[in-house]
Amino acid sequence: MEPPSELSRVEPEVKKELVVPSATVTVVSPGASNAPPSPSRPILQPQSPSTKRRQSRDGPSPSLSTQKSPPKRARSDQTEVKLLPAKYEFCEIEDMVILIANMISELIQTNDSLPARGGALTRFHSRTPPGISVLDYLQRLAKHATLTPPILLSMVYYIDRLCSLYPAFTVTTLTIHRFLITAATVASKGLSDSFWNNATYARVGGIKIAELGLLELDFLYRVDWKIVPNPEVLVDYYHGLVERSEHYEIEDDSSSLDDDDENDGESNEASDDADVKSEEKAATDVKWKAWMDDVSTKKGESAEASDSKGVTRLTSQHPNFKMKLRSLLIAFCSQVAIAASTSELIDSAIISIQTIGLTSTPISPLAEIKYNPSTLSAELISFDAPELEPSAKLVRIGVYDTTTSTWKSSTSTTSVESFAKGYSPTIVLNLDAQGGVIGVTVKSARIDAGQTRDFGPKVMLRRMEKGKGAELNRPVVLSAEGKLEQPEVEKTMLQKYWWVLLGGVMLLMTAGGGE
Numbered sequence: 072m073e074p075p076s077e078l079s080r081v082e083p084e085v086k087k088e089l090v091v092p093s094a095t096v097t098v099v100s101p102g103a104s105n106a107p108p109s110p111s112r113p114i115l116q117p118q119s120p121s122t123k124r125r126q127s128r129d130g131p132s133p134s135l136s137t138q139k140s141p142p143k144r145a146r147s148d149q150t151e152v153k154l155l156p157a158k159y160e161f162c163e164i165e166d167m168v169i170l171i172a173n174m175i176s177e178l179i180q181t182n183d184s185l186p187a188r189g190g191a192l193t194r195f196h197s198r199t200p201p202g203i204s205v206l207d208y209l210q211r212l213a214k215h216a217t218l219t220p221p222i223l224l225s226m227v228y229y230i231d232r233l234c235s236l237y238p239a240f241t242v243t244t245l246t247i248h249r250f251l252i253t254a255a256t257v258a259s260k261g262l263s264d265s266f267w268n269n270a271t272y273a274r275v276g277g278i279k280i281a282e283l284g285l286l287e288l289d290f291l292y293r294v295d296w297k298i299v300p301n302p303e304v305l306v307d308y309y310h311g312l313v314e315r316s317e318h319y320e321i322e323d324d325s326s327s328l329d330d331d332d333e334n335d336g337e338s339n340e341a342s343d344d345a346d347v348k349s350e351e352k353a354a355t356d357v358k359w360k361a362w363m364d365d366v367s368t369k370k371g372e373s374a375e376a377s378d379s380k381g382v383t384r385l386t387s388q389h390p391n392f393k394m395k396l397r398s399l400l401i402a403f404c405s406q407v408a409i410a411a412s413t414s415e416l417i418d419s420a421i422i423s424i425q426t427i428g429l430t431s432t433p434i435s436p437l438a439e440i441k442y443n444p445s446t447l448s449a450e451l452i453s454f455d456a457p458e459l460e461p462s463a464k465l466v467r468i469g470v471y472d473t474t475t476s477t478w479k480s481s482t483s484t485t486s487v488e489s490f491a492k493g494y495s496p497t498i499v500l501n502l503d504a505q506g507g508v509i510g511v512t513v514k515s516a517r518i519d520a521g522q523t524r525d526f527g528p529k530v531m532l533r534r535m536e537k538g539k540g541a542e543l544n545r546p547v548v549l550s551a552e553g554k555l556e557q558p559e560v561e562k563t564m565l566q567k568y569w570w571v572l573l574g575g576v577m578l579l580m581t582a583g584g585g586e
Contacts, residue, residue: 154322159220159309164213167223170312170319172206174227177315178242179205191239193246194289195253200244201277208248212255215275222262224305226254227312229294237293252276253286261298288518292492418442419452420508422498423471426463427484434471438498440530444506449530451498459487466490468498469511481510489515497529504535 155162201208212218230250233240240246252272259266273283291298313319424437437457442449459466469482489496494515501510550556565572 152318152320155313155319157321159224159305162220162309164218164220164223165210166319167220168209168213169206170316171223171227172204172209173316174312175205175230175242175247178230179244179247182241182243193237193240194286195240195246195249197245197249201248203248205247205251208251212251212275216255216259216267216272218255218259219263221305222255222258224308225258225262225298225300226251227308228300228304229254229258229290229298232294232297233290236295240293248276249278249286252278252283253290256283256287257290257298288493296492415443418444418506420470420500422511423469424457425467425471426459427465427467428463437468438528440498440500442500442530442532444502444532444534447532447534449500449532451528451530454528457490459490463487468513470508480508483510483512485513485515489513493518495528497531499531499533502532502534504537506534509535 153166155166159167203211209223213223230242233250234242240250242250252275255276256269256272259272269280269283269287273280276283278286310321313321419439419441421436422438422440423434425434426432435457436455438454439452440449441452457466464487465484466487467482467484469478470480471477472479488494495518496513496515499512499514500508501512503509548556
C-alpha cells in the first residue's frame with residue numbers, strides 16, 4: 072500500500088488565502104491563523120510538474136510571498152528620422168510623395184475650416200469629395216504616370232502660382248484631385264522629354280479625356296502658359312517640405328566631403344604605387360622598345376618605297392590620272408558650295424500689323440522672318456504679341472515700308488482672336504518667281520495641349536508658279552467609234568520582253584547539270 076502524500080495529510084477544513092502581490096496560495100490549519108507555520112506543516116504552493124523538477128534539480132527556492140514582479144519598461148515615444156539626399160533629384164519617389172501629401176493635407180484641413188468666399192466654382196471643383204485620400208491618389212499618379220521628383224516639386228510650385236493668379240481657386244477636398252492630375256499632366260509635358268498621352272493620364276486620374284483636355288487648357292490659361300520653374304525655386308520647395316516634416320531631415324554635406332577626402336587619399340597612395348611600378352616597367356622595356364622601333368622603321372622604309380614605285384607606275388601608264396582627279400575634286404567642292412549657299416537664309420521680311428477701326432491706328436511690327444526662296448525654308452527671328460484694344464475686332468497684316476509709308480505687299484484681314492491665348496498663329500508668305508513677298512496671310516488654330524507642346528507661332532512659304540495655259544485652236548481628232556483618241560503609253564522594257572526572261576528562267580529550271 073502506497074504512503075499518503077503531503078496533500079492527503081492536510082486536514083479537511085482549510086482556509087485558502089490569495090496574496091495578490093506574490094500571487095501565491097497559502098494553506099493554514101484552523102485555529103492557527105495568527106501563529107507562525109509549524110515546521111512539520113510546511114507551506115504548500117501549487118506548482119506545475121516542470122517547476123517541481125526544476126526546484127528538485129536546483130535545490131529549494133526561497134518563498135515567493137515577499138517577492139514582487141519588476142515593473143514593465145515603458146516604450147520610447149521617439150520615432151526614427153530618415154535622412155534624405157541633399158539634392159532633390161536623388162530623393163526617393165515614395166518619400167517625396169509623403170512630403171507633398173502631408174503639406175497638402177495641412178492646407179486642406181486649414182481651408183476646409185474657413186467659410187466659402189462668395190460660392191464661386193471653378194473647373195477644378197467636384198460635386199462630392201472623392202473616396203480616395205490625397206496620399207493614395209499621389210502614390211497612384213507617381214506609380215502609373217511615372218512622375219519624377221522634379222515633376223512632383225513642380226506640382227507644388229503650380230499650387231502657389233495658380234492661387235496667386237487665380238484667386239477663385241483654393242486647395243480643398245473638392246478641388247485637390249482634379250488639380251493634381253492636371254498639374255501632373257502639364258508638368259510631364261513641359262519638363263520631361265518622354266511623356267504619356269492624355270488617354271493614359273485620364274485613365275490613371277479617373278476622369279474622361281475631354282474633361283482632362285479642358286482642365287489642362289484652363290490651367291495653362293490661368294498660369295499664363297508659364298509652366299517651367301527655375302531650378303533654384305525647386306530647391307527651396309524641397310528644403311521647405313523637409314523642414315515641415317518631423318520624420319525627415321536632409322543629410323549633411325560634410326559626410327560626403329569626408330568620403331571624398333578619404334577617396335582622394337586612397338587614390339594618391341594608389342597613384343604613388345602605380346608610379347613606382349611604371350618606372351620599373353619602363354626601365355625593363357627600354358631594350359624591347361628600341362628593338363621594335365628599329366623593326367618598324369625598316370618596314371616603313373620598305374612600304375614607302377613600294378608605294379612610290381606603284382604611284383610612279385600608275386602615273387606613267389595613265390598620264391591623265393592627275394588631271395581627272397583634280398577635276399573631280401573641283402566639281403565636288405563646287406557642289407558643296409552650292410548646297411551651302413542654297414541652305415542659307417538669304418532674304419528677310421518684316422511683317423506689320425494694324426488695327427482696323429473708324430480712326431487711323433498706328434502700324435506696329437509683328438514679326439521678323441528670314442527665308443530662302445529656292446528651298447522654301449524659313450525661320451522666325453522675332454515675334455511680338457500685339458497689344459490690341461478690347462474693342463478691336465479685325466486687324467490688317469502685310470509688309471509695310473516705313474520710308475515711303477506704304478504697304479509693299481498685298482494685305483489680308485484677320486480676326487483678333489487669331490492672336491488670343493489658346494491659339495497658335497501661322498504666318499503664310501506668298502512669294503513670286505523672283506522670291507519677293509507679294510502677300511501675307513495669317514491662319515490660326517486652337518492649341519491641342521494633349522497632342523503637342525509646340526505652342527509658338529509658325530511660318531509657312533508658298534511660291535507662285537506659272538500654271539498651265541489653255542490650248543486654243545487645237546484640232547479635235549475622233550476615232551472610228553466617234554471617241555477621242557487617247558495617246559498610247561509607251562511600254563517599259565520589262566513589259567516588252569517579259570517572255571524572254573520567263574523563257575530563260577524555265578530553261579535554267581529544266582536544264583540538267585553536268586558531271
